[in-house]
Amino acid sequence: MNVVEANGLGKRYGSTRALRDCSLAIPAGHVAALVGPNGAGKSTLLNLAVGLSAPSEGDLTVLGGRSPGSPAALDGIAFVAQDTPLYKNLSARDMLHLTHNLNRHFDQAYAEARLAELGIPLKRRAGRLSGGQQAQLALSLALARHPRLLVLDEPVAMLDPIARHDFMATVLTAAVDDGVSVLLSSHVLAELERVADYLIVLSQGRVQVAGEVDDLLASHRVLTGPVAEAATYSESPVVHVRGGEIQTHLLVRVTADDPVPRGWESHPVGLEELALAYLREPGVGALPGPARAPDADQVEVRR
Amino acid sequence: MTTLTTLALPARSDEDANLRPMPWKRMAWVTWRQHRTALTGVAILLVALAVCFWVAGLRLHHAYAAAIACHPASSFACNNLVNSFNGMYGFLANGLILQVVPALIGAFVGAPLLARELESGTFRFAWTQGFGRWRWTLAKVVGLGVAVTAAAGAISVLFSWYYQPYFPPGSQSLYVSKELPIAASSPFTTGLFDLRGVAFAAWTLAAFAIGVLAGVLIRRVVPAIVATLVVYTGLAFAVGGFLRQHYLAPLVTSKLDIPDTAWVISQQWFITKSGRPASPSKINQLLLHAPGQLFGKGGIPKSVTVWQYLAHHGYTQLTTYQPATRFWPFQWIEGGWLLALSVLLIAVTVWLVRRRVV
Numbered sequence: 264m265n266v267v268e269a270n271g272l273g274k275r276y277g278s279t280r281a282l283r284d285c286s287l288a289i290p291a292g293h294v295a296a297l298v299g300p301n302g303a304g305k306s307t308l309l310n311l312a313v314g315l316s317a318p319s320e321g322d323l324t325v326l327g328g329r330s331p332g333s334p335a336a337l338d339g340i341a342f343v344a345q346d347t348p349l350y351k352n353l354s355a356r357d358m359l360h361l362t363h364n365l366n367r368h369f370d371q372a373y374a375e376a377r378l379a380e381l382g383i384p385l386k387r388r389a390g391r392l393s394g395g396q397q398a399q400l401a402l403s404l405a406l407a408r409h410p411r412l413l414v415l416d417e418p419v420a421m422l423d424p425i426a427r428h429d430f431m432a433t434v435l436t437a438a439v440d441d442g443v444s445v446l447l448s449s450h451v452l453a454e455l456e457r458v459a460d461y462l463i464v465l466s467q468g469r470v471q472v473a474g475e476v477d478d479l480l481a482s483h484r485v486l487t488g489p490v491a492e493a494a495t496y497s498e499s500p501v502v503h504v505r506g507g508e509i510q511t512h513l514l515v516r517v518t519a520d521d522p523v524p525r526g527w528e529s530h531p532v533g534l535e536e537l538a539l540a541y542l543r544e545p546g547v548g549a550l551p552g553p554a555r556a557p558d559a560d561q562v563e564v565r566r
Numbered sequence: 567m568t569t570l571t572t573l574a575l576p577a578r579s580d581e582d583a584n585l586r587p588m589p590w591k592r593m594a595w596v597t598w599r600q601h602r603t604a605l606t607g608v609a610i611l612l613v614a615l616a617v618c619f620w621v622a623g624l625r626l627h628h629a630y631a632a633a634i635a636c637h638p639a640s641s642f643a644c645n646n647l648v649n650s651f652n653g654m655y656g657f658l659a660n661g662l663i664l665q666v667v668p669a670l671i672g673a674f675v676g677a678p679l680l681a682r683e684l685e686s687g688t689f690r691f692a693w694t695q696g697f698g699r700w701r702w703t704l705a706k707v708v709g710l711g712v713a714v715t716a717a718a719g720a721i722s723v724l725f726s727w728y729y730q731p732y733f734p735p736g737s738q739s740l741y742v743s744k745e746l747p748i749a750a751s752s753p754f755t756t757g758l759f760d761l762r763g764v765a766f767a768a769w770t771l772a773a774f775a776i777g778v779l780a781g782v783l784i785r786r787v788v789p790a791i792v793a794t795l796v797v798y799t800g801l802a803f804a805v806g807g808f809l810r811q812h813y814l815a816p817l818v819t820s821k822l823d824i825p826d827t828a829w830v831i832s833q834q835w836f837i838t839k840s841g842r843p844a845s846p847s848k849i850n851q852l853l854l855h856a857p858g859q860l861f862g863k864g865g866i867p868k869s870v871t872v873w874q875y876l877a878h879h880g881y882t883q884l885t886t887y888q889p890a891t892r893f894w895p896f897q898w899i900e901g902g903w904l905l906a907l908s909v910l911l912i913a914v915t916v917w918l919v920r921r922r923v924v
Contacts, residue, residue: 310690313694314693314694314699314922315689315690315693315694315922316922317921317922329582332698332699332922333582334582334585334587334696334698335582335585337694337695337696337697337698338585338696340694341694342690342691342694344687344690344691344694345687345690346687348686348687348688348690348691349688349691350600350688350691351686353599353600357599360595360599361595361596361599361600362695364592364593364595364596364697365588365592365596365692365695365696365697365702366588366695366696366697367588367696368696401691408696
C-alpha cells in the first residue's frame with residue numbers, strides 16, 4: 264500500500280504554481296522525509312495530503328487509494344501542522360477532551376501517560392507551555408488517535424536541540440513500535456539522517472529525488488580525484504561537483520561495484536551530503552525510472 | 567529503488583462505507599468549551615438588560631393601571647398619575663439600546679467563529695480531525711446560531727411585555743382629558759418594530775450569519791468584526807428606512823382621520839380634478855391669499871381649517887399609510903426573509919469550507 268500517491272499533481276495559488284507535475288508513491292511503513300528549500304512546495308504537498316486544500320490538477324490519493332479529506336482518510340491520518348497550532352486558551356486536559364470528541368478513536372490513557380511522562384501538567388493552558396512542550400502535546404494528541412499515517416510539517420523548526428531530539432525520538436518510537444507510517448518535512452537535514460528511511464527532495468514545485476534512503480545511498484558515491492581530470496570525467500552521471508584546490512569531489516550516480524577510473528577514489532555518501540548536493544543542483548533529478556522518463560530534460564544530468 | 571508503477575491497492579470500499587459519520591452531539595462540548603467566554607458575555611449583557619426591563623416594566627405596568635383606573639379622569643390627582651406614566655416614556659431610549667445586541671452578537675460571536683481559527687492557524691488542527699471540516703463548521707454554526715437566536719427571542723418577549731402599555735387598545739390614543747393624551751407609540755416606529763415579535767430574533771440570527779461569513783471571507787478577527795458591524799448597521803438602516811414600508815401595498819386615504827397608531831409613509835396634495843400632484847408653490851400662493859381667520863395665533867395654520875380651505879379650492883390631500891393591524895404580517899415577512907437570508911449565508915459559509923476555498 265502507498266500511504267501517499269500522486270500523479271501529475273499540481274497546485275496553483277492565483278498565478279503562482281506551488282506544485283507542478285508531481286508524481287510520487289510513498290510506500291507504507293517508512294519514515295519519509297520531505298526536504299527542499301523554502302517555497303519548494305513542501306507545505307503545499309502536505310496540506311494536499313491531509314485534505315486541507317484541493318489539487319488544481321492531477322490527482323492524489325492516500326492510505327491506498329482513498330481521497331484526502333474523506334472520512335476514512337481523516338480517520339487514518341493525523342497531522343501536526345507547522346508551528347503546532349493548538350488552542351492557546353485551552354488546558355492540556357481540555358485539548359485531550361476536545362481531540363477525543365472530534366475522533367472515532369482516541370487513546371485517552373496513552374495520551375495522559377505520555378503527558379505525565381513528559382511532565383506536562385494537565386491543568387496548564389496550552390499557550391503557557393514551552394515551545395517543546397507544545398510540540399510534544401500536539402504530537403501526543405496526534406499519536407493517541409493511533410493513525411496509520413502521521414504527517415508532520417516542519418515539526419522541529421522552532422525547537423531547541425534537546426526538544427528536537429526528544430520529539431524525533433517519540434516519532435521514531437511510534438514508527439518502529441506501532442508501525443505508523445510517517446511523512447515529515449524538515450529543514451534540519453542532520454536530524455533526518457537519524458530517522459528517515461525514505462527521501463523526497465522537492466525543488467521549485469517539482470519532485471527532484473524520491474526513493475528509499477538505502478537505495479539512494481547505494482546508488483551514489485563520492486569520487487575524489489585530481490581537479491584537472493574533473494572536467495573530463497564522463498563515465499557516470501555527475502550530480503554535483505565540489506571543487507578543491509588540488510582535489511575535486513564528484514557526487515556520482517554509481518554503485519560501489521562500478522569500476523572507478525584510474526586516479527580516482529570512491530567513498531560512500533551520507534544522507535545529509537546527498538540531500539545537500541541535490542538541493543544545490545535543482546535541475547538534476549533522481550527518480551524512479553518510469554515516472555520521469557518522458558520528461559527528458561528533467562532527468563538529464565548536467566555537470 | 568521503488569518504482570512508481572506499484573499498483574495501489576483499491577480502497578477498501580466496504581470498510582469505508584461502514585464508516586458512519588460521527589454523532590453530532592460530540593460537537594456540543596467542543597462548541598461550548600471554545601465559545602463559552604463569548605456566550606457568557608452575551609448572557610451577562612442580556613441578563614442585565616432583562617433585569618432593567620423587568621424592574622422598569624413592573625413600575626410601568628403599575629403606573630399605567632393606576633392612570634387608567636383613576637376617576638374622575640379630569641381630576642388633578644388623575645392628571646398627576648397620567649403625567650407620571652407619561653414621564654416614564656423614553657426609558658433606555660425606548661429600548662433602542664437593544665438595537666446593539668444583534669450587532670454585538672454578530673461581531674463577537676459570529677465573526678470570530680471561523681476568523682480566529684483561520685487567523686491563528688488552528689483550522690489546520692480542527693479540520694484534520696475525524697469529525698470532518700464541513701460537519702464541524704455546520705455543527706458549530708447551527709449550535710451557536712440557535713443559542714443566540716433563542717436568547718434574543720427571550721429578551722424580545724420580555725421587552726414586548728414591558729412596552730405593552732404604550733400601545734392603546736384601540737387605534738387611537740387614549741385621552742384622559744382633552745389636553746392630556748396618554749403616551750402611545752405606533753408599533754411600526756423605526757427602532758421599535760424590530761425589537762418585538764419575531765423580528766428581533768431574526769435580526770440577531772442574520773447578524774450572526776453575516777459575522778460568520780465575514781469571518782470566513784476575511785480570515786482575520788478584527789477586520790471581520792468591523793465588516794460585520796458595518797454590514798449589519800447598513801442593512802438595518804436600509805430596511806428601516808426604505809424596504810420595510812414596501813412589504814405590503816400601503817393604504818391610501820383622502821380623509822384626515824388616520825389612526826394615531828398607523829405608520830404614515832407620505833402625505834401630499836393633489837389637484838382633485840386631474841389627480842396630478844399639486845406644486846408646493848401653488849399651495850403656498852393659495853395660502854398667502856387665504857383669509858386671516860384661517861390662521862391661529864402667530865400665523866400658525868390650524869390644520870383642519872387649512873385642509874378644508876384647500877379642499878374647497880379643488881385640492882385633495884392623499885395619505886399613504888400602513889395600519890397598525892398589519893404589525894404581525896409585517897413581522898412574519900421581515901422574520902421570514904431574514905431567516906432565509908441567514909440560512910443562505912450559513913449555507914455559503916459551509917460550502918466555502920467544504921469546497922476548500924478557505
